Amino acid sequence: MTTQTTTPDTTGAPTPGAPTSGLLGIPAPAARALATGGSLLTIAATFLAWTWTSAFPGDLTVYGYPGGLQVLVLIGGALTTLLALASYDIKGLRRLTPAGADAAVKLAALATFATAWYTVLAISVELGGVVNLEPGGYLVATTSLATLLGALALPFRRPEPDPIDPDSTGWEKFTHRLTHAWHTTKAAFASGTPRPVRELPSYAEILIIVGILALGLVVFTYGIGTSYDELFVGFLILAGLGFAALNKAGLIAQASQITARHQNITLFGAFIAAALFPFTQTDDQYATLGVYILIFATVALGLNIVVGLAGLLDLGYVAFLGVGAYAASLVSGSPSSPFHVHFPFWAAVIVGALASLVFGVLIGAPTLRLRGDYLAIVTLGFGEIFRITANNLDGTSGPDLTNGSNGISSIPNLDVLGLDFGAAHDIAGFTIGRFANYFFLMLLITAVVVLVFRRSGNSRIGRAWVAIREDETAALAMGINGFRVKLIAFAVGACLAGLAGTVQAHVTYTVTPEQYLFAGAIPPNSAFLLAAVVLGGMGTIAGPLIGAALLFLIPNKLQFLGDYQLFAFGVALILLMRFRPEGLIPNRRRQLEFHDEADAPAALGKTGA
Structure with a gap:
């Protein structure tokens, strides 16, 4: 049974009633360290070879220089690392998570894990088995899984219950607790609201707008210019879950x-x-x-x-x-x-x-x-x-x-x-x-x-x-x-x-x-x-x-999916809605x-x- 004590929330401030652990029962400090360390090792794994042959698109045989899908995993690992460090409430990184970091870390770790494991599985299927993986492939699979487990173990923030009117009937007290339980569950997955931060000067906000537009141009150009099918699927996985992580962070x-x-x-x-x-x-x-x-x-x-x-x-x-x-x-x-x-x-x-x-x-x-x-x-x-x-x-x-x-x-x-x-x-x-x-x-x-x-x-x-x-x-x-x-x-x-x-x-x-x-x-x-x-x-x-x-x-x-193209597209629309x-x-x-x-x-x- 999860104990209820006073522990830091996603911003590092004490929150009465917050759990000491998340889904896996790992203490919050250990889970945070596992998520941060795992994401750093995932970044390091992208500089190693993942397969021995260049037959797989993107040539993932090079040491010291990420290519193809390795670049996407590198970006996912970097995003996870930044959000995980922001969860320690490090000065200078607070603006990265105006709505809290833990939920965002979960989604960023999931994005990295899904992209890495998709790549590893694609290599194994297209080349004929896991025997075609180099040590870098095994390492990225292990470290991305460890990062995801650490992120899932991070605690959820649970809001304090509203006081119950002592004059309420038994039924009213029951419905009050039921309503609070619903909002508690919903709050665990709902997007946060940006916490108040010091307002930036106009020139700084304009520079932020320029950066957002430049990032949008880079992402669109990269997505439209993906030269092979595996790279576009990996791009979709990382972009979709990465957007969700940024949304959870309040950015x-x-x-x-x-x-x-x-x-x-x-x-x-x-x-x-x-x-x-x-x-x-x-x-x-x-x-x-x-x-x-x-x-x-x-x-x-x-x-x-x-x-x-x-x-x-x-x-x-x-x-x-x-x-x-x-x-x-x-x-x-x-x-x-x-x-x-x-x-x-x-x-x-x-x-x-x-x-x-x-x-x-x-x-x-x-x-x-x-x-x-x-x-x-x-x-x-x-x-x-x-x-x-x-x-x-x-x-x-x-x-x-x-x-x-x-x-x-x-x-x-x-x-x-x-x-x-x-x-x-x-x-x-x-x-x-x-x-x-x-x-x-x-x-x-x-x-x-x-x-x-x-x-x-x-x-x-x-x-x-x-x-x-x-x-x-x-x-x-x-x-x-x-x-x-x-x-x-x-x-x-x-x-x-x-x-x-x-x-x-x-x-x-x-x-x-x-x-x-x-x-x-x-x-x-x-x-x-x-x-x-x-x-x-x-x-x-x-x-x-x-x-x-x-x-x-x-x-x-997605035309390479053939008869399954509209099915995959329909599933994506259902998830979005x-x-x-x-x-x-x-x-x-x-x-x-x-x-x-x-x-x-x-x-x-x-x-x-």
Whole structure:
């Protein structure tokens, strides 16, 4: 039985009622030492050879220089070491764990252990047994396991029970103890709130923002540029559990507070960081993924107006992307177009955006008086009607407009102000290829969409959208014209999707009906767009952008799983929704929806971007 005494908590301060040990019964000081020492030995093991042959990707045969998956284990070990040292309340490391260190150490140790053991098992399976391991492989398996055991033995913080009213009945006392037991268990796994720390000067917070954006660029560039499947799986394990560890430590919440105080600088810096991405690539191989991610993310941000702000469940939103793409392709000089005209890009953009806007009004006007599931069914039907109609406008089943299933092909590259987007260009000694050119163009359009979303969300109409989303009946009672407000949201969202569709048409060269399904293995489609908004964080700017990037990148990188690709992806989504239901970058309202009254102060302390 675990004894209850006064022992240091995760910050080093005495906490009455805290246990002397965690899950394994090891005393807290010994567990802390085991976690710290094990992580240091894990770091040392990454400088040894893990296998004798370079047949395993990454060449893990070198002594003194980590490579491939060893680098990921090294990063995980370093993170675990820092958090473990911070648990000793060492001066200078306190800011690393504003919400406490023990829970964060557990997750960091788990990230290191999972990455190390995945590598060891992959070597054994691919090369034919553990006999192919060198001493470094055995050592990292042992030390990462010891680190995890030490971390699991760290004590949980248990809050003191509220005093029981002596006048309470026996049943009330029982329910009080039951409620306290529930909150005690929940507190063991809940994210902590940053403890008060001395506020930094503005220049220091701006430097922190620069560091966060630089780290984000490095992580994204590394993830998108993983050259083999095993490395990407290891990256996913470390990134996912590492993010959870930083969140437990309170660093994510603290970073959100800092970026919220400097929103304009954060947005400007984020676009600068994104603009640097093509310069990190030596060819168009990964710039291709970059431009498709931007298209997907921009459309998801437009859908966020409809779903995140106005609360309208739209299951056919990808059709507006298709309308914009078809409209632009018909007037951009394609030989498959029956109009045989070639508009300049600015005119094609206007045509695509206006076409989607008109369709948004035409579809929204008769249907937006519906609510909830009925509206979702109607929008789902619109998405299918658009695809089937585009398939039938082939000159046989209907007028010759879209060339049927063959689509509009051979769409020429853009030529804006004499700049040929189909040709490579040299900028400051860097060669910028075709997809990098479209990446910069799409980044500019993304900036426009972000500006529209931000300005509209903070406007009077934006507040009306939120009121409709929260309680439409109450909003109508306060004099808001619900139908007009929802129609504006539908039209604006459709227009932004059409804007992205004009670029997609030129990037893909061909526009076909099969690109605009409700669901499929590869985005963009309506299901993935909705998932990007919900998982990223409804009602925020950064949420859908990050959600869309993850939902586009991960399926593309997991294609080696074959038939198990969607299964693994689905499991990842289930885990994310279980442990982060409010989204990766939630706003305050969404956080409060997923927290009870006891957790409300913690949720209010976190600010979404």
